[in-house]
Amino acid sequence: MTFIEELKLRGLLQDMIPGTEEFIENNEVKGYIGYDPTAPSLTIGNLVTIMMLVHLQRHGKTPVVLFGGATGRVGDPSGKDAERKLLPEDVIEANLANQVGQFKRLLNFEDGHNKAITVNNYDWFKNIGFIEFLRDAGKHLTINYMMSKESVKRRIETGLSFTEFSYQLLQGYDFYHLYENHGVNLQLGGSDQWGNITTGTELVRRKSGGEVYAAVCPLLTKADGSKFGKSEGGNVWLDPKMTSPYKFYQFFMNAADADVEKMLKIFSLRPIEEILEIIEQHNADPGRRYGQKILAEDATILVHGEEELQKAQDATSLLFGKGTAETLMKLDEETLLSIFDGVPTFHISKTELSAGINIIELLATNTSILSSKGEARREIKGNAISINKTKVTKEDHQVTNADLLNNKYMLVQKGKKNYNLLIAE
RNA sequence: GGGGAGAUUCCAGAGUGGCCAAAUGGGGCAGACUGUAAAUCUGUUGGUUGAUACCUUCGAAGGUUCGAAUCCUUCUCUCCCCA
Numbered sequence: 061m062t063f064i065e066e067l068k069l070r071g072l073l074q075d076m077i078p079g080t081e082e083f084i085e086n087n088e089v090k091g092y093i094g095y096d097p098t099a100p101s102l103t104i105g106n107l108v109t110i111m112m113l114v115h116l117q118r119h120g121k122t123p124v125v126l127f128g129g130a131t132g133r134v135g136d137p138s139g140k141d142a143e144r145k146l147l148p149e150d151v152i153e154a155n156l157a158n159q160v161g162q163f164k165r166l167l168n169f170e171d172g173h174n175k176a177i178t179v180n181n182y183d184w185f186k187n188i189g190f191i192e193f194l195r196d197a198g199k200h201l202t203i204n205y206m207m208s209k210e211s212v213k214r215r216i217e218t219g220l221s222f223t224e225f226s227y228q229l230l231q232g233y234d235f236y237h238l239y240e241n242h243g244v245n246l247q248l249g250g251s252d253q254w255g256n257i258t259t260g261t262e263l264v265r266r267k268s269g270g271e272v273y274a275a276v277c278p279l280l281t282k283a284d285g286s287k288f289g290k291s292e293g294g295n296v297w298l299d300p301k302m303t304s305p306y307k308f309y310q311f312f313m314n315a316a317d318a319d320v321e322k323m324l325k326i327f328s329l330r331p332i333e334e335i336l337e338i339i340e341q342h343n344a345d346p347g348r349r350y351g352q353k354i355l356a357e358d359a360t361i362l363v364h365g366e367e368e369l370q371k372a373q374d375a376t377s378l379l380f381g382k383g384t385a386e387t388l389m390k391l392d393e394e395t396l397l398s399i400f401d402g403v404p405t406f407h408i409s410k411t412e413l414s415a416g417i418n419i420i421e422l423l424a425t426n427t428s429i430l431s432s433k434g435e436a437r438r439e440i441k442g443n444a445i446s447i448n449k450t451k452v453t454k455e456d457h458q459v460t461n462a463d464l465l466n467n468k469y470m471l472v473q474k475g476k477k478n479y480n481l482l483i484a485e
Numbered sequence: 486g487g488g489g490a491g492a493u494u495c496c497a498g499a500g501u502g503g504c505c506a507a508a509u510g511g512g513g514c515a516g517a518c519u520g521u522a523a524a525u526c527u528g529u530u531g532g533u534u535g536a537u538a539c540c541u542u543c544g545a546a547g548g549u550u551c552g553a554a555u556c557c558u559u560c561u562c563u564c565c566c567c568a
Binding site for chain 2: 283310315316317318345346347348349352376379380432433434435438441442443444455474475476477
């Protein structure tokens, strides 16, 4: 199976430059994707395009990760309705350092003829002066060409700064630089990058007369039309400190039936035939959530590893299985802590607790599980609060040392899926 | 440079002196149902409060008034038309 065939079967191919498939099969290929370090961590949205690099490497080609140390300072108008805020430079540097570590888990940077490499476009842009850039890059492309890009057209009515307008030229120059200096001849990415990518291939063609190719994957959407990659109240990050492995696992467990196939093809490295078989089994009895389980397993191993998966599964089986107040009571401290690793924790004083704390105070004042007393009251009225898996129904409920598990911990739950661990000391 | 329209609670968008913490829709959160689903239904969605009530909020700052999101003044920003 060719690389492009693999992408197609996995729903990771939206568009490519004619001839890309033949070229990849018959040449030494180095393919790159650019990531702008505008957040401290990569997200599962980024993971989609990273999977393209993973497959590229598995097909014996060299993946190149380009960090937009320079372009991230400018802001990409693609897919954005409004001008972006510029980030302070030290924030960009910190983000970049963190993201480098995340890639190390996903691609092989260590050995083989096709080990992955990273580059940072700040390294070449920092030495190029504005005049030089205008003569060297700007001269080769017309305004008419740049204006015809969808990302620019969409913003022409509402406004677009010269800075963001120039973004495609910077990104295009990346490709040219990588082609000239690193022999990079393929660019991958999300379909929102198609305009920027073709600017790059155009620039290489005009400046170097070189032969370069590109392919993009579709933007991942959910069956119900909502945005992919967000869960309760935010992004799903790859950084375990920002999205715990447990939450990460749960995100995939909660995938809609209609999305399971699509997501398995993207986030699982199992052969495509096996995935189709899994889907068949899943569809026979969707209520078992077989597809979601495999999906969550594979994705969690990929990003966080076996050990974290095990913990996430332990927590899941306790919290969503037949987990009752009694089983919770029976857990020893070590098991308890490992299961709730990654669940938000709060500390309270044992002396204070021994006197008894009103449940509303506890939720809104002693901890920030809920943001106000009014909200705490509403949630209790709405039957949403549980302590140690037992519903709290009265607003004047007092919590005491007697509620502690192992004389130290308390499990406070809002709704079905939001857990908090209180530690009394 | 000239003329016009506008800025409302997370978003969209009503409200043009007291009945406005502010309609309605979306989104969020929760409950029921269920498969930790989808769809549906219900509740809730500024803060303190048992409730009355009070406090902060309708671009910013002043002012008029017993009383202002609503009227006046100045300022900031956005959009549209003409040059």
